[in-house]
Amino acid sequence: MIRNIVQASLIAVGLTATAASAEAPFIVVQSTTSTQNSGLLDYILPGFEAETGIDVRVVAVGTGQAIRNAINGDGDVLLVHSKPAEEKFVADGWGVQRFDVMYNDFVLVGPKSDPAQVKGGTDIVAALTAVAEAEAPFASRGDDSGTHKAEMRLWDAAAADPIAASGTWYRETGSGMGATLNVANGMGAYVLTDRATWQSFGNKDNLEVLVEGDPRLFNQYGVILVNAEKHPHVRAAAGQRFIDWLIGPHGQEAIASYTLDGQQLFFPNSE
Secondary structure: OHHHHHHHHHHHHHHHHHHHHOOOOEEEEEEEHHHHHOOHHHHHHHHHHHHHOOEEEEEEEOHHHHHHHHHOOOOOEEEEOOHHHHHHHHHOOOEEEEEEEEEEEEEEEEEOOOOOOOOOEOOHHHHHHHHHHHOOOEEEOOOOOHHHHHHHHHHHHOOOOHHHHEOOOEEEOOOOHHHHHHHHHHHOOEEEEEHHHHHHOOOOOOEEEEEOOOHHHEEEEEEEEEOOOOOOOOOHHHHHHHHHHHHOHHHHHHHHHOEEOOEEOOEEOOO
16 A cells, blocks of 8 residues: 555656646746836737747846846846947857847936926937036936946046936936836936836826937847856757847837837847
């Protein structure tokens, strides 16, 4: 009797293991918050999952954190928007190859009262210079995200040091884009945001787009497979299949067809 119970237990364990191994494959994508908060991933991922049977599990954080997570082996694919940091990720051996996926742009949003008088401008550096000179409130993510990295490059171009004013007119939230926009709305502050998050943001009462159209506000997204030579547990085949789909005709068409309030938020540009 005992032997039969043991055999039955072993069979049950075997069946459980078999069932687990038969589960649908999945990948973990470390992604910037804008792709998630804008609704893009919710829109395009069902098509990939239906076509391949591969489940995509998204970790949506700032670009800097997404890169650190990938370096730690906590993901199979990196989908972010800071090209210099992405190229370093690959050069340092953490990623296999970087591919352009899509682009949109950043915009400078600010209070309708516009104390720095920048509304309607197309020169982002001149606008930031005016904000600094007026010591007008400015809300920064301050979180090493792709948007924050872009913001700091633009401050450098303006020869301004906002960090020296931290806690006065320059406020660092350490939060995501949505939360930072809420802070800006509450305190009547200027803020740099990606257009997709702005378009999907609901609490716009006191804010409006003031500066846009400068080529320096271009916002490129890239995708990278995490290097399995660094982390052998990386699901390289499934991850590469996702990348191939994303930069291929089906993924590019899905990205192009995503709109919000009649406005296209991302523009595919894989080669």
